[in-house]
Amino acid sequence: xxxxxxxAHPEPQSLNGALLRSAVRQLEAAGHSVQVSDLxxxxxxxxxxxxxxxxxxxxxxxxxxxxxxxxxGEQHPQISAEQAKLDWADxxxxxxxxxxxxxxxxxxxxxxxxxxxxxxxGVGEHSDQHWGDRYGEGRMAGKRAMLLVTTGGWESxxxxxxxxxxxxxxxxxxxxxxxxxxxxxxLPPFLVHRTSRVDEARFAQIEAQLGERLASLFSAAPIPFRxxxxxxxxxxxxxxxxxxxxxxxxxxxxxxx
Amino acid sequence: xxxxxxxAHPEPQSLNGALLRSAVRQLEAAGHSVQVSDLxxxxxxxxxxxxxxxxxxxxxxxxxxxxxxxxxGEQHPQISAEQAKLDWADxxxxxxxxxxxxxxxxxxxxxxxxxxxxxxxGVGEHSDQHWGDRYGEGRMAGKRAMLLVTTGGWESxxxxxxxxxxxxxxxxxxxxxxxxxxxxxxLPPFLVHRTSRVDEARFAQIEAQLGERLASLFSAAPIPFRxxxxxxxxxxxxxxxxxxxxxxxxxxxxxxx
Numbered sequence: 196x197x198x199x200x201x202x203a204h205p206e207p208q209s210l211n212g213a214l215l216r217s218a219v220r221q222l223e224a225a226g227h228s229v230q231v232s233d234l235x236x237x238x239x240x241x242x243x244x245x246x247x248x249x250x251x252x253x254x255x256x257x258x259x260x261x262x263x264x265x266x267x268g269e270q271h272p273q274i275s276a277e278q279a280k281l282d283w284a285d286x287x288x289x290x291x292x293x294x295x296x297x298x299x300x301x302x303x304x305x306x307x308x309x310x311x312x313x314x315x316x317g318v319g320e321h322s323d324q325h326w327g328d329r330y331g332e333g334r335m336a337g338k339r340a341m342l343l344v345t346t347g348g349w350e351s352x353x354x355x356x357x358x359x360x361x362x363x364x365x366x367x368x369x370x371x372x373x374x375x376x377x378x379x380x381x382l383p384p385f386l387v388h389r390t391s392r393v394d395e396a397r398f399a400q401i402e403a404q405l406g407e408r409l410a411s412l413f414s415a416a417p418i419p420f421r422x423x424x425x426x427x428x429x430x431x432x433x434x435x436x437x438x439x440x441x442x443x444x445x446x447x448x449x450x451x452x
Numbered sequence: 453x454x455x456x457x458x459x460a461h462p463e464p465q466s467l468n469g470a471l472l473r474s475a476v477r478q479l480e481a482a483g484h485s486v487q488v489s490d491l492x493x494x495x496x497x498x499x500x501x502x503x504x505x506x507x508x509x510x511x512x513x514x515x516x517x518x519x520x521x522x523x524x525g526e527q528h529p530q531i532s533a534e535q536a537k538l539d540w541a542d543x544x545x546x547x548x549x550x551x552x553x554x555x556x557x558x559x560x561x562x563x564x565x566x567x568x569x570x571x572x573x574g575v576g577e578h579s580d581q582h583w584g585d586r587y588g589e590g591r592m593a594g595k596r597a598m599l600l601v602t603t604g605g606w607e608s609x610x611x612x613x614x615x616x617x618x619x620x621x622x623x624x625x626x627x628x629x630x631x632x633x634x635x636x637x638x639l640p641p642f643l644v645h646r647t648s649r650v651d652e653a654r655f656a657q658i659e660a661q662l663g664e665r666l667a668s669l670f671s672a673a674p675i676p677f678r679x680x681x682x683x684x685x686x687x688x689x690x691x692x693x694x695x696x697x698x699x700x701x702x703x704x705x706x707x708x709x
Contacts, residue, residue: 206511241499294500294564303560354701359690368552432608432609
């Protein structure tokens, strides 16, 4: 199978760099084809702006410009190249250090630029039964995705009662809003906490655990996010219907009963 | 008082541009001094990388490099300038369109670069009673902060049972993790939903509501996030002690009882 790893760390001689090389080695040993988008090494442009597209007439509208760029092919070559890699991939791995509880800017910019209108959103019909091909449908349907995330903080700081907030909730905007949205099946994340305390012995453990996760990349059960157009949500309000998780709110209700 | 607005939209002739000009006008009319960091207009560098600092010897460590840059002053002039604006400000407003459920990359990069080690994190002693000056303490203590956020989606899509997730939960990593962390008192956000449907009449309404919020910028009650070192959390596990919100988990438990 084809695996795309999008990697967002500035230093190859880092824990993240070592994990990347290990992931590539283990995936290739299992017979997969791997492409790596090493965003820092590529000098990836982080900012979505008018320079991504041919000069236009009126004010710059990032959505419309990205739609026109996608249709005409007149978009920054980095955007076209990354879109082609996504179409090629059977699985996507986003690898990054958790900076300020979210994606590093260079990877957030990858999402903003590559996820063009007509490519990752604004796809499909909008009616009373169907509100676009999104949240479980879309161009990435049938593909799998997984986050590989490192944190400096301790695991307990990211636990259900930890001060940073539970890691599953911190990652929900990425799992649900960036990956489930255009159709990926999203696997539970692979997490490495307290990165300053990784010695050789712990690295060997982590590498073995990563190998197990990569070995089940195409067989493990994904996070059971609900499909937007599967009947669970009222359209167009897009609120979960009262018969599901009655009275409850929050991120957790978007997991299947 | 001194107000810093950090603005992250690429087009001045946009709803966000109009809201920015309105905010500046209303704040200045009330006697405040206002500085605007218009990140796109400034060509703000979005990516934290080795080019922000003098050449080093070993592998690039973003945290240590930022600490050394802060101490020596040898850091990218954009970083020094924004740090000086934060020190000057009595209140910070981050204004942005919600892109993929989070900060636009250019604003995320502002956080990563300006929030140096020793400036916004890694401050204060670490002991059994005190785990750094953070989450309610730190260099920004005594200052206020507020988000001004626009979304294309409907308000119901961001409600307690809305498919995108509740807006308060989507913004928690910013409110709590980016603003409360270095000590800001964080006000409830000012939100504008369904931006494609803002005509002149609705803009006049929004502008009036924004004026009311800006008029209470220095008097409104902040979100009552708990202080990390106030006794509610076990140190160093940093989990909420069992007597508070017993048995509960998630972002909501970090609000005072």
